[in-house]
Amino acid sequence: MTDTTPTPEPGPRQSWETHAAASGDTDVVAISPVREEGMLTDERPDTSVFGPDVVARARELIARYPQSRSALLPMLHLVQSVQGYVSQAGVTFxxxxxxxxxxxxxxVVTFYTMYKRKPCGEHLVSVCTNTLCAALGGDAIYRRLAEHLGEDGRPVGHEEVAGAPGEPGSIMLEHAECLAACDLAPVLQVNYEYYDKQTPDSAVELVDALRRGEKPAPTRGAPLTDFKAAELQLAGFFPEDDATYRAAVDGPSQAVETLRGAQLAADRGWTAPAMADDVPLPALDSKKEGR
Structure with a gap:
């Protein structure tokens, strides 16, 4: 093994290396994603879990796009609707x-956090811990749920499951970046449906209800379903019967707080200034060599 390089120290001196070399006893395989099933073998993963009905839906997705590769994102959701995550078999499929x-x-799978590389629970609970939600209690909600869902004094970690993955009442807990509901902070989502203005106590009550098999109504949006069913909808497949379809996906998505600014503008007669058609765009400095 080659000599290791020292760990770079903070300070004004630049370093050619921005990492510390692994020591001789570091198990590189153990700390890398290649532990995923099938990634260290040349054998083709068994994709039989994706039966003829899934293949038909996959072909339907492909037909929606001019180029087949554009169907990858919804197809990954389709895979998750079958397995509850994207396995190596799902990647191969x-x-x-x-x-x-x-x-x-x-x-693509490893870029987007919405695609899970480990089996998810029946429900995915996403707690917003971005700036505003964190300041208003999001961090406290996440800590409380992690402790509440843990066992033997060990809190549940990010993207870990309380219970047997996929089984009724099981829950995957995750940190979430901005959930675009700052006006209703702190918020969390269950299978991407909103539960607004949460507290640690209300969040615990919510997950306890989920573990009992209940499906509390979201604050707004569509009725709650399980993670796999939500993934099938995200893949673009809905009930053909219109009444069933409307019952599955319809629901008020806005809140009073969300519309408050627009309501104030309407009440006071405020309008945005009109854009003149003949206003030239500002000139840009030409690029100079070396800049």
Whole structure:
């Protein structure tokens, strides 16, 4: 093994290396994503879980786009609707359906946090811990849920499951970046449906109800379903019967707080200034060599 380099120290001196080399006893495989099933073998993963009905839906997705590779994002949601996560078999399935390499599919799967590489629970609970929600209690909500869902004094970690993955009442807990509901902070989502103005106590009551098999109504939006059913909708598949479809997806998405600014403007007669058609765009400095 080559000599290790020292860990770079903070300070004014620049370093050619921005990492510390692994020591001789570091198990590189153990700390890398290649532990995912099938990633260290040349054997093709078993994709039989994706039966003829799933293949038909995959072909339907592909037909919606001028280029087949554009169907990758909804197809990954379709995979999650079957397995509750994107396994290596799911990666292979998408690659074969879209004539992509597995590396191309894996690059997308690992980029987006909405695609899970570990089996999810029946429900995915996402707690917003971005700035405003965190300041108003999001961090406290996450800590409380992590402790409440943990066992033997160990809190549940980010993207870990309380209970057996996929089984009734099981819950995957995750930190979430901005959920676009700052006006109703702190918020959390269950399978991407909103529960606004939460507290640690109300969040505990919510997850306890989920674990009992109940489906409390979201603050706004569509009725609550489980993670796999939500993934099928995200893939773009809905009930054909219109009444069933409306019952599954319809629901008020706005809140009084969300519309308050627009209501104030309407009440006071405020309007945005009109844009003149003949206003030239500001000139840009030409690029100079070396800049």
């Amino acid at each position: 998408c690659a074969e359906q879209l004539d992509l390499s597995e590396a191309e599919v894996s690059a």
